[in-house]
Amino acid sequence: MSLMVSVSGLRGIVGESLTPNVLLKYSTAFALHLKSKSISPKIVIGRDSRPTGKTIQAFIQATFQQLGCNIVDIGIVPTPTVALAIQNECADGGIVVTASHNPIQWNALKFLNHLGEFVTPEESQNIYSIAENTTHTLQSSNSWHAFGMCVQIQTYLDFHIQKILHLPLIHSNIIKSQHLSVLIDAVNGAGSEIIPMLCEQLGVHSIVRIACNPHKIFPRNPEPIEENLIETSSLVKHYGVDLGIVVDPDADRVCFICEDGSLFGEEYSLVACADFVLSKKAGAVVNNLSSSRALLDVATKHHSTVYSSKVGEANVVALMKKTHAVIGGEGSGGIILPELHYGRDAMVGTALFLQAFAEWRIASKNTTPNTIPSLSLFKKTFPEYHIAKAKTHLSPNTDIKSQLEKIKQTCYGMDIIETDGLKIYFDSGWVHLRSSNTEPIIRIYAEGKTKTEAERIVHEFEKKLSL
Structure with a gap:
């Protein structure tokens, strides 16, 4: 069967392996895991735009409330927005209903702890142990007067943006000075609203929106890799914009497209952002074992050390904490900036990248005034792999x-x-x-x-x- 159970949660094909019984089993286990620490846990729930997401959210939310959990429903939002909401709400945990980059027939539950981070291996083991204990998972719910409450909050997209705008490394006046034009492809996912909003507030001059309607289905395979971005790349060139920005359905990964339609490359999202951060502050960098050697070359230039973890956000985060890394992530386009939160975040990745590109353009105009400082030239400043x-x-x-x-x-x-x-x-x-x-x-x-x-x-x- 297609049910995949890992440290960060479970995902499967809806109606095949992700069934009501599976959802009941694991949502109950997550609730009981949190209730072992709090009598009435507060759980933040968000989801991506998949057609099955609303129904699945309603199902697990009803389970949580019948078990005495209080819910904060923040709607269709990126996974990292849920992480920030957990921190701000002082919640006991959270769930994101999203299968990330998987095709539209998939969906999933991502489990987050009270820190707004993916549950640790120890926490996930406890959740899965509870799930396999039918005595626990089939217990009756609370009496009607002990049901949990639900509040809906629709302001967390703007909250997320404001947190990014207040980062010391981000200066929107510098980005604004470059009169940048961008094309945004959010694959009609959870980044459809927040990425354009962020670019506007960062000072981007003009924006072309492609697949930025979260009420429509994915127009293509949603994983932001070269074979799925042929049409988007041609549109970047057609519209004559300075760059393209592409995110996956839950907006924790980002990749960029150059003005000539060539890919900057999802691997180089982290490379460019790390180069920028290390130019401003000293510290270690963490990636995973499937990431490009280019990050090592860039870190060496800044007299920094690169550490590599097993693949998986939770593994990268654990090593980042251990090494006190100033930035980290995965070669799939997931940027983690501890200054904001310990999680892959396409929004902070976009902001760091635009800031890096804008500052390079200014420096390039001063040193080579007769050359157009394009993104394809910016890419050539990095080691080529x-x-x-x-x-x-x-x-x-x-x-x-x-x-x-x-x-x-x-x-x-x-x-x-x-x-x-x-x-x-x-x-x-x-x-x-x-x-x-x-x-x-x-x-x-x-x-x-x-x-x-x-x-x-x-x-x-x-x-x-x-x-």
């Missing part, structure tokens, strides 16, 4: 460990890391093979100095997996 990605779908009986062990035996003498699947280093690059936390697949990421080299490595290991 290319990443290729592939997926291998799994059958129910696939023994992933034995497959990876078989591949490891063919790479004798190479530098290998086994903390998260299998990462193998070559003279010209690396490959990372691991089972996905969000889909029943093995992901293959490879990096090389050229696109051809990266694709060659991916194809080589696709063949090895198929043998």
Whole structure:
């Protein structure tokens, strides 16, 4: 079945693996987990724009209230907005009804703790233990007079924006001075309103909105990767804007498109933001094992250290806290700025990127006045690497460990890391093979100095997996 259960929550195909019984089981477990710490827990709930989201939210919300939990419903909002709302409401936890980048037939429950962060491995283990105990999950609800209450608050998009505008690194007057024009593709997701609002308040001169209606369905596969952005890239060039901004359905990932329609690259979202932050303040940087070497090169330039965690936001955050990192994230376009909160946030990523680009444009005009300071030229200021990605779908009986062990035996003498699947280093690059936390697949990421080299490595290991 397609139900995926991980440290951050569960996701599945609605009506196939994400059924009413599954929703009841895990929402009850989450409520009982919180009730072990508070008699009447306060839970913040938000969701993305999927057609199934409203019904699923109503279902789990009714479960919470019957178990005596009080609800703060903040509507269709990005995942990081829920995180900030939990902090501001002093809530005991939160749930986001979103399957993130997965196709529209999927949905999910993301569990957040009282810090507004994904639950820790220990917390998730407790939730799942409760879920498997039918004595707990099938217990009757509270008496009618002990039902929880629900309040609706529709102001958290603006709250999120104001928190970003007040960051010391963000100066909207500098961005405004560049008269930037942008195209925004929010795939009709939870970023449809907040990304344009943020750009306006950051001083962006003109905005072209593409798929920014949260009441419509996704117009394409929602994962913001090259193969899904062909039309968006052509529209960036067609409208003659300075850059394109693309987010996934729950707006925790962001990638940028250059004025000529080429991708700045989701990997380079973190690279550019980290370079900017490290130019202003010293500290460590954290990414995951599937991220580009370009971040290491940039950090070395600033005399900073890069630490790499297992893939997954919770893993990145744990290592960021341990190393007191000033910025971190994942190569998929997830930017984490601890100064705002410990979570991937497309909005703060957009603000940092626009600030970095605006300051570079000003400096570039002063040093090379006869050159147009475009985003494609900005991209060339960073080390050049290319990443290729592939997926291998799994059958129910696939023994992933034995497959990876078989591949490891063919790479004798190479530098290998086994903390998260299998990462193998070559003279010209690396490959990372691991089972996905969000889909029943093995992901293959490879990096090389050229696109051809990266694709060659991916194809080589696709063949090895198929043998």
